[in-house]
Amino acid sequence: MASESEATATIEDGVRRRDFINIAAVSFAGVGAGAVVLPLVAQMNPSADVLALSSTEIDISAIASGQAIKTSWRKQPVFVRNLTPAEIEEANRVPMGDLRDAETLADRTKPGKENWLITLGVCTHLGCVPLGAAEGENRGDFGGYFCPCHGSHYDTAARIRKGPAPTNLVVPPYDFTSDTVVTIG
């Protein structure tokens, strides 16, 4: 009898005790389930040891003018190219309007070191390694790099000129620690 009168009493103010408990319990379980999902999703991100590989030192003293080397940073290929004066001039001659992703050579190099073009060797289309870093490889219609996978052509400043890639080859963060040593990352 007591419970019956209690029930009628609570119905009068429109909220049943049981509704409150139901909403509170399900909400709390929902928050808990959501909180558990976070680590399950976060574990997919790069782990600490992968992130620890994030800086690489390169000795560039052996790279002659017109040559390029291929090295690796965060498991991705990096091209270090010593541009010839002709290549620098060619890159500076291109009108900005012709570029899909407008950047000057100066934007893509360090002041006073315009001949050192350092980019990731990862095509911005779908991630193949473009050709052109090694001697005798196809350098494409614009004399820079050429991606054989889907036919993207990059110019002497490694800017996209033709083909499906949307942006220029990425310039990674780097600094000259001395005249002959570059630290990437």
Add this chain to the structure above:
Amino acid sequence: MSFPWAKNYEPQQPLMKWLDEKLPLPRLVYNAIGAGYPVPRNLNYFWNFGVLAGAALVIQIITGVILAMHYAANAGVAFNSVEHIMRDVNSGWFIRYAHMNGASMFFIVVYLHIFRGLYYGSYKAPREMVWLLGVVIFLLMMATAFMGYVLPWGQMSFWGAQVITGFFSAIPVVGEPIRVWLLGGFAPDNAALNRFFSLHYLLPFVIAGVIILHIWALHIPGSNNPTGIEVKDEQDTVPFHPYYTAKDGFGLGIFLIVFAALTFFTPNLLGHADNYIPANPLSTPAHIVPEWYFWPFYAILRAFTFNFLWIDAKLWGVIAMFAAIALLFFLPWLDSSPVKSSTYRPLYKKFFWVLVADVLLLGLCGMKPAEQPWVILSQIGSIYYFAHFLIILPIVSRIERPLPMPNSITEAVLAKHADDKSAATA
């Protein structure tokens, strides 16, 4: 299950009676693929491919579980562990070649199964859900096959993983973080290989689950048939067992002969020599190409070589490729003709075969390097593919005048029988 005249399961032995009371599993099987499932009497051999796809999945799971006993999912040793399977493990070469070619066989029968559905209108009401679940299975198969191809960690494995995960970087703003999240690094490496192995092992069981739903949804209206006319009474059907278990058994024999010929005589015919070179993150193979079953979609991906409407070429390619499959989800509502079978649809039948030719052309373009004339051909092929579903099909289904149809499956069968007889006597 679906028709009132379906045979009822009546266990005879005491043990089976006891089991039927506690766990009616034999009853479920009897009603699903036994004498308790009435099936149209006129199914042709194109109706074998569903069972063959199921057989292919079983073969893949058995060989795959065995391979996992010998394979090591670590970027340092994965390639060598596959070579160890090929050279050292007893019969390892056979199990791996069976798994490799089993994937191709699975896709061959599934593509035939899909085109059977397109030709005979099996995607139409009342079987829309069967079709939708089938497209889900197809998507899961593609994901599973891609991740499996990465596991040997050869050059094609590595660069396939790089290119496919690169699709996600086409999404504006969040694309690159998503790609890094999927890979667990900035390029495919150990983290990616491990998670692909884990998912490659999981997804086939998910596929098996969706197949159960696919068959469940099929058994509500019952199977379609070459006339596309729904079953009207008992004389239109025969019990699945023994009639179609026998017919499927014959088809399975042919399937296994082809499968064995591939596995034993030309095990690497459908593979790529580059995948016997260990993965090298600093050098891309000259010609990256996916496995044959992805060629048509790869051609659509590469068909966009120009920016269009403020969206860059890369994103267009990825959108078009996913849309080419997503489109199939809308097919039951794009084709409004009430007639199912192409036998009675003279106009649709012609366009069906043009679509088949178009998909084969796209496949050829996907295999070839990204040069002319393949680029322009893949552009034409892609436009036609979308036009078929979005323009041609809705128009054809409105203007077409179907041929006169028989009143029932039995009438169609008897008419055909009479024709054959008069042709024989003439």
